[in-house]
Amino acid sequence: MGDIRYLGIGEETTVGTPVSATDYIPIQSDRVTPDHRYLVMEDVSQRSYSRYAPGPFRNSGNIIMHLIPEGITKLFKWTLGDVSSSLVGTSKAYQHVFTESTPLKSFTARIGANLVEREIAGCFVNSVELAGSIDLAMATFSIVGGEETKQSIGSPTWPTYIAPFAFHGGSVSIGGSDKTSQVESVRIRINNNIPDRWTFGSRYETRSEVGLLVVDGELGLAFDDSDQYDAFLAGTEFALQVKWEGATIEDTYKYTVQIDTPKAVYQTDTVPHIDRREPIKITAPFRAYYKDDTDKTVKITVINTEETV
16 A cells, blocks of 8 residues: 555535545645544433433644645635635736635545545634744644545645745735844734534534634744834834745746735734843734725735636
């Protein structure tokens, strides 16, 4: 038996009705765990549990991967809900802009593990964290899903190999000022806070519902000026843009993932702590807020060679 491992994904028409994979992603690892949540009967007849019934079933956990230029745009669509795609280059460079909208679409996840494929229907992206340090950029998608079925191992078709995004292709703008040379790390989290959706008649959640959209994160910066400390003390709102760029596609267009939060505020701690004679750093936790019907809370822009999402 070959050593076959993959994540396959496909958008569902009906929540919980599995579909074939349309895309395969070379993930790093999965921690998606099924739970029967057995309902246990306690009574006076025995000291220990003796009777039970199947409970509300759920799969949940993280899928960890490198932030790659192609193959994961559908996950961004399923995170935020809306996408607008257009040709921006001469013939090969396409731009995809993802913004918040409801309802979110469900998808089927197919996790190949050498001997078997785990088919997990009714999946939603509960949250995503995009993170970068002096290394390769990473993406962690936290999903919730429904019924799991054992299937035969598949044959993945991988996206075209393109070098992943790395720190030297990253840039950061804070309040319209380029702070790239100060930033040492960044984390941005988009959380859909998907609620429990069980109803009578089924062990599985079969509705698309979302909770409060929360966008927050953290910047790690060298203390080269007091701009962020001043903004924290004053409670100043600022626009944040984090961008990773890779190889050139055509003309001036490069493979790109860009996150914009038009209205953010530092929440706590954004001060220059001292520690012996170590370099002074600032850790700056922030939260994004809804700005208006045009800019909203967060926008993800991807440039690659995929015509549609």
